[in-house]
Structure formats: structure tokens, C-alpha cells
Amino acid sequence: MSSNLNRRSAIKGMLAATAALGIPSGFSALAMPKNETKLQLGMLKGNINHSVARWCFDDLDVETLCIESKKIGITGIDLVGPKDWPILKKYDMVSTMCNGAEINLVDGFNDIQFHEILIKNYTEMIPLVAKAGYKNLICFSGSRRGKTDEEGWNNCVIGLQKLIPLAEKHNVTLVMELLNSKIDHKDYQCDRTHWGVELAKRLGSENFKLLYDIYHMQIDEGDVIRNIRENHQYIAHFHTAGVPGRNEIDETQELNYPAIMKAIAEVGFKGFVGQEFMPKNPNKLASLKQAITICDI
Template sequence: MNQKETSRRTALKNIVVGTIALGASSALPGIANSETSSFAPLKGNINHAVCRWCFDKIDIDTLCKEAKGMGITGIDLVGPKDWPTLKKYGLTSSMCNGAEINLVDGWNDPQFHDVLIKNYTEMIPKVAAAGYKNLICFSGNRRGKDDETGWNNCVEGLKKIIKIAEKHNVILVMELLNSKLNHKDYQCDHTAWGVELAKRLGSENFKLLYDIYHMQIDEGNVISTIQSSHPYIAHYHTAGVPGRAEIEDNQELYYPAIMKAILATGFKGFVAQEFIPKKEDKLQSLRTAIKICDI
């Protein structure tokens, strides 16, 4: 993940939330006790991934090795320099990055189109050559633009690279982020906005990254939205609400039900953990999250 993206997220790391001992949790099925080192085989219904930036204090080799042992098959938000390490461990780059400028300067503003078109034109073939599928993109901040202007600008810019994505069988995936708390003024902040953009582009090579944490904050109604919008969703991110911490039973989302809803849509992509671990044993937090979401 590039430096600007990292700085976008580091402010979140100061959020403090209450946690509970894993052994006290009986509400969530199939969770390994925190004292247990063994990890039961996964059911194979969900393609599990983890976001690199959330575990950036752990070196990439260690994270890959541990993730592999948990049954995780993808690492999110990893650029070309770390792809050889992922391949060494038999993992995929489940959501590639490195073509975006940052989160605020995006496709909704023509002043950034030249740079973005150059970046994505160069990156899309690299993603395809590495055998990967998804490449992240962002709307950018509104800066006073209404919805119609934002849609029109995004379509104008993205249409200049969508044929390249189609040629290389790469999906451009725009992330939905909340504008209420973490990303003030971000334009693609509701599922309906992203779905409308996808409809206007009319390409199977443009989809949405439905971030469950972000959309719970800005719109709620998570399961119903997934059911109605799933044809436009290529990828999911998780995190606990409130606080973006572990997804255990001290937060308001019940992830087993959400995972069942995702699976019921016929989804075959990745669900990536993007919570910021607050407990000392960060890898155990990841193991717990995977077990919660493995339905």
C-alpha cells in the first residue's frame, strides 16, 4: 500500500474500543479458544483474505506464512513489489493497488484524469501478467460537486481505460467509503451511488468494493443492500462497528449472518478482513475473525 493510503488509515489506529476475552464469547459459533494454537480446517465456502495495511507491523513473509496456515488464500492492497512474496507462499493478490493517486484525488475530478489514465494504463497489464484480477480505484472527494457531476466525470475518465481492463480481464473495483466519520467529503459513500456509476459504465469490468464497516456507518441495512446490489459487487471488506476493531460480539454487526447473505448471492470472490486489531496477539485476532466468517 502506498504512503498516502497508509497515512489515510493511520489516524484510525488511535481509536480505542472495549474488548472482551475470547473465551467469554459463546454467541459466535465455531470460534477457536484464544489459548488454543490449533486451527481447524475451513469449510471452503468463503474465499478468505486479509488487508496488508492492518498488519503492517508484521513483516510480509511472516504475515503470508501465518495467513497460509489459517486457510487464507489472498492478501489485499499489495502492490507489485510484494507480489513475488505472495507467490512464494501460494497466495494471490486479491485486491491489487498502486495505480491510484490517493483516496481524495480520484476519477470524479477531470484535473486528475491524465495521471490516473497513465497509471491505470500501465498497471492493468501488470496485474493481468501476474495472474491477478482486481485493481482498486476511488471516486475521490466531492469538493462541491453534485452527484450528477461526479458520475459524469467518473464515466468520462473511466471509459478511457475500461477497454484496456476488458482486454486484460481485469476488474476495476471502486471502494465504498463512509463520509460521515473516516473519509469526510468522499463521493462514493453510498452503495446506490456506486451502483448508478456501474450502470452508466455498463461494463462487467467495473464493480464495487462493498466495505461492510463503512456502509454500516453511512447507510446501514447491510444484508438487504447486499441482496439487492450484489451483481455490482466484486469484493467485500470487514471490520467491527464501532471502532473498526475485532469483529467479535462486542460490536453491532453479526458477521455470520452477513456471510450467509453474501454466500446466498452466489458470490465467488474474496472477503477480506480489514479490522485494526486492538489485542496484543494480532494474529490470534485474525484467526478468530476467519473462524467467525467461515460459514
Template sequence: MANLSRRSAIKSVVAGTAVAGVAAKLSPFAKAAEIITPALKGEMKQSVSHWCFSELSLDQLCITGKGIGLTGIDLCGPKEWPILKKHGMASPICNSAEINLTDGFNDKRFHTMLIQNYTEVIPLVAKAGHKNLICFSGSRRGMDDETGLKNCEESLKQLLPLAEKHGVVLVMELLNSKKDHKDYQCDRPYWGAELAKRLGSEHFKLLFDIYHMQVQVGDIIQNINDFHPYIAHYHTAGVPGRNEIDNTQELYYPAVMKAIKATGYKGFIGQEFVPKQKDKIASLKQAVQICDV
């Protein structure tokens, strides 16, 4: 996917007009002048989750996001990929094979359906030129850690040969079980890393959601340093509240981003905060700048 530099964005009359058109129509989104973004270093590729900015259509988010330095949209499936392609945007972490967040690979009752779903979607991801496909452990429902690991290992091992054949990575998201996703099993990086070790494949990795892991275990930079070999994607959000990643919250994101960069990470940083400020695009623009280390 082509990266649109700030210089080429300024030169592109068509793109500039499109961004202005989107901004002018939508409130509480930024005016065209506010979307103008200083030149970015661009060493950290950045994306955004559409659900956090649902007031914008996917087309509008692609246009607006591109204008502030984003190069991808997270959590899109086969129906959305043509829209991303039209705008030259990547799909850094794909979805549509999962059942939901609670019925996952840790429960044998869902293995047949999940294996069927992922068997169908993995080739589609590869054909569209994408790489990462999200998956979930599911809820514990009284299950101990070891049983959950064994069940996930058993089911995922059936899918890994297909994933390896197509160059697709199955990426299990780390979610907190303290507050937002009660009973979710893959709620600590060391549990996810243990599963990755048992599977022993570069085609299974973790989605390290910084917000969720700060709520669940804290010690974010140390956990990134310890487990970065197993991480394929990162999501951002402020703590507490899952809002802006500015100085109103407890994490200092420039340091977190520098730690990620120091590991040699070459993937995307996905903005997944829910803006509470009136000018939501200004919040997104600020987040992009904060993470541009």
C-alpha cells in the same frame, strides 16, 4: 493460486516450522499453539489487508495467514506480488495505480494522470495473473452527485477497453464520508451501482466495505441483496471502532457472511479490521472462523 487445506498444513513440517518461527519471534502475536486452526469449511475464500497487521513483514503475514486459513493478501502492488507468489498467496484486490483516496476519477483535473497510471498498471495486473484493481471516486469538493457520476463515467470509459482486453476489473471502493473519509463521493452503494449501470461493463465493479457501509447507510444485508451484481470484493471490520468482528460490536457477521454466500458470490472476503486485543493473530484467526460459513 493453490489453497492450503488444514490437513495439508498439519502434514507440512516446513510450513509448520515457519509459522512457529514467526509466532515465537513476534509479540504481541500468537504463540505457535494458538495459531493452530480447526478445519475450515473453506467455501468462503479469505484474505487480509497487510496495513492492519503492519508489525508483520509481508513474508511473515503470508506464512502466518496461511497457517490460519487465509489464501490471499489484499492491497498489494507489483513490488509485493513476487512475495505473494513465493508463498502461494493470491492478490484478490491490487493497488498502485491510484493517486490517493481524495484525488479520483470524479475530478477532471486528475483524469490525465489517472488514465496514464491505470494504462500502465492494468497490463501488469493481468501478466501477474491477478484480476481486481482498486480505484476511488475522490472527494466531492462541492461537486453534486450527477457531475461526479458524469466525470467518473467519462474517464473510466477510456480505460474499460484496456481492462476488458486484459481481463482486469476496475473496482471502486465504497467508503463512508460521515466519519473516516469526509467528503468522499462514492459513499453509498446506490451511487456506485448507478455508475456501474452507466458504464455497462463487467470490468467495473464495487468494493463493498462492510464497516464503511454500516457507518454510512446501515441495512447491510438488504444492501448486499440489492447490489450484489455490482460487487467484486468485500472488506470486514467491526462497528464501532473498526476493530474485531466478534460479539463486542453491533454487526452479526455470521448472518452477513451467509447473506453474501446466498448471492452466489465466489470472490474473497478481505479481513480489514484493526485488532485492539493483545493477541492480534488470535483475533485474525477468530475472524477467519467467524466468516467461514
């Protein structure tokens, strides 16, 4: 996941437009019969639950993204807030990683000065997520700003412990994203699997887990498959992207995504794998379809 500013800048830099994607004008739900949807879903093996990050396809409106995603077997959209949930429900799509309670990526739970507003935001959002029938709500450690690991862990525990009972009551999981601090999010504290897992252990609740971003963790630590196998019980969600560059997950980059997906399936993971890459291909939906094919092991 990237900052909203970076995301907007990246999207503006894309050459693709809706017309270049081959989407007819006036596209609607009528253009996708229910039997066609079932046919597309039936073509997938069913070992991986597929979703896609909203911001990577921000040049499409949410309704069109739902329609096109369903055609290729995607059943969830990541990183959408309450205002878009009715559209997802219209197309029987899941909000697989809800957002909207966080301040930003740098001001997080590792800094006590932000606890008051974070606790207020999450106290309001957790019941909304549950009422909508969703499960995961994203959160962030924030930047180190000179704090040691121990200080970061302690501060996160202080803040999150005030929310865990509410999350448990509503069966909502607070999910902290692992982000690289080498390239994209310098100084971010939850930048290693170990750091996130240690926080999860200290909180000791099934309602706090991690978003394992494969792209970010390849950059900061590598050893992706072993880390997934050894720590899968602390992971609620995955994100993908090609390394280097955060583009397509095809043969142009270094990660072996079929092998990674196989490892995810083998540990019995039942959550979602979200495509969160920035396509170079002007036909971005073709790249998305290719990514689902690569990950459908």
C-alpha cells in the same frame, strides 16, 4: 480502507509487536509444512474465500503475514502492489485487491483535473496485474469538492470509459471502494451503495465493480444484508471491520457477521472477503484467526 497517513498513525499506536505475537525468531517457510497448510485449509467450510488487508498487519513483514495467514486458511492478501507480488507467489497467495495506480483517496475519477495522471497510472498498471495472474485493481471516486452526484457520475464515466477497453482486454476488473463520508473519509463521493451501483450501470461493463466495505456502509447507510442481496452482481470484493471503532468483528460490536457472510454465500458470491479491522488485542494474529472463524459459515 483508510488513507495511508491514517493507517500509519493507527499502526504506530498499536502496542503489539512481532515478539508479542508468539512468532519465533528466524521464522521461515520451513516452520510450516505443506501438510499442515492443507490441514488448516481443510478445516474451513469453503463457502467464503478469505483474505486480509496488508495495512492492518503492517508490523509484520509480508512473508510472515503470508505464512501466518495460510495457517488459518487465508489465501489472499489485499492492498499490495507489484513489489510484494513475488513474495505472495512464493507462498501461493493471491493479490486479491491490487493497488498502486491510485493517486490517493481524495483525488479520484470524479474530478477531471486528475484524469491525465490516473489514466496514465492505470494504463501502466492494468497489464502488470494481468501478467501477474491477478484480477482486481482498486480505484476511488475522490472527494466531492462541491460536485453534485450527476457531476461526479459524469466525470467518473469520462475517465473510466478510457480504461474499460484495456481492462476488458486484460480481464482485469477496476474496483471502486465504497467509503463512509460520515466518520473516516468526509466528503468522499462514492459513499452509498446506490451511488456506486449507478456508476456501474452507466459504465455497463463487467470489468467495473464495487468493493463493498461492510464497516463503511454500516456507518453511512446500514441495511447491509438487503443491499448485498439486491446489488451483489455489482460487487467484486468485501471488507470487514467492527462498528463502531473499526476493531475486532466479535461480540463487542453491532454487526452480525455470521448472518452477513451467510447472505454473501447465498447470493453465489465467488470473490474474496477481506479482513480489514484494526485489532485491539495485542495478539493480533489471534484476532485474525477469530475473525476467520466468525466468517467461516
